[in-house]
Amino acid sequence: MKKLLATLVALGVLLVAGIGGWFALGWYAGSQVEEETSFIVPSGATLTSVARGLEEEGHIGSADRFLLRAKILGSSDPIKAGEFLLPKGASSAKILDTFQHGDVIRRFVTVPEGTPSVIVHDLLMAEELLVGEIPVPEEGSVLPNTYDYERGEERIAVLARMQRAMDETLAELWPNRSDRTVVNSPQEAVILASIVEKETGVPEERRMVAGLYSNRIRQGIMLQADPTIIYPITRGRPLGRRIRQSEIQAINDYNTYSMVGMPRGPITNPGRASIEAVLNPEQTDAIFMVADGSGGHEFNATIEGHNAAVERWFALRRERGEM
Structure with a gap:
């Protein structure tokens, strides 16, 4: 009897150890994630609903077994909402840890410096993983930069971050403006910066x-400034042709060929560097500029110097066959 009892106890221990090993193996080693894949944890989701989703997508064998093992062997930390990347071969333990402590997949949209608001609207509407409609934002309200977003995020939320970034940049730069600036408000800074942005593609020229x-x-x-002629015609989209004489002479709130001072509003969304330039402009006596053929400009303080520079520019264009 003693031998039989000892045998039964040994078998019981082996059975418990086997079950425990199977239970642990299913948590730490078992995997049905056959290839790297993304999984979305919706906002407000519970671990139970997530487990059901994992089972439906074939990443785990049983939601009930996953939940039982998670309760006994897993962390009690809450899961996060967002899109996560599950690596190939991820165990149930790895999956839970990813949802609790892993990084949410971020995607990016870039607004280049000098992008007008109609194009900002186009860029956001073209992002297929964003949702919802947005209006064309107010010109000059968006700070050009690269912004991250999550799958399924509202476009209006991404746009709000872009506009908040502009507000924060102006609040940071405005108090440090030079006494050489001619702008009297942050809004005027954006207006003048938008012209600077459109007038030169050479970063080193902005302050000049x-x-x-x-x-x-x-x-x-x-x-x-030629871009102020084009803006009321296209609202920032390319004109696609030469400016007409009638457009140069047109009287409106933007055309700086028919008015003294700045336009009524920005003609694009200027970047931080252009805003900094108008708040701390170069100390110069130049009032004329013309293209120099290399992508930049030649600057002059006198009409004589300017006319000579124009002749050099025309000669270069004739040499290139552009005139």
Whole structure:
């Protein structure tokens, strides 16, 4: 009897150990994730509903067994909402840990410097993993930058972050403005910066262009910035042709060929560097500029110097067969 009892006890211990091993193996080693895949934990989801989803998608064999093992062997930390990447071969323990402590997959949308609001609208509407409709944002309200977002996020929420970034940038830069600036408010800074943004693609020129336009405003000289002619026609989209003489002479709230001072509003969304430029413009006596053929400009303080620079530019264009 003693031998029989000892045998039964040994068998019981082996049975318990086997069950325990099977139970642990199913948590730490078992995996049905055949390839790297993403899984979305909806906002407000419970671990039970997530387990059902994992079972439906074939990532675990049983939601009930997953929940039992999670209760006994897993962490009690809450799961996070978002889209997560489950690696190939992920165990149930790894899956739960990913939902509790892993990084949510972030995607990105980039608004280049000088992107007008109609194009910002197009960019956000083209992001298929975002949801909801948005209006065309107010011109100059968006700070060009790269922004991250989650699958299923509202477009209006992403746009709000872009606009909040502009507000925060202006609040940061405005108190540090130079006494050389001619703008009297953050809004005026955005307006002038939008012209600087459209007038030069050379980062090193921004402060010089800002200095030139600051001089013109001080002296009551028309800014005569070509992009201000185009904006009321296309609202920032490419014109696709040469500017007509009638458009140069058009009288409206934006055309700086027919008005002194700045337009009524921005003509694009300027980047941080252009805003900094108009708040701290170059100290210069230049009031004229013309393209120099290399992507930048030649700056002059006199009409004689400017006319000579124009002749050099025309000669270069004729040499290139552009005239």
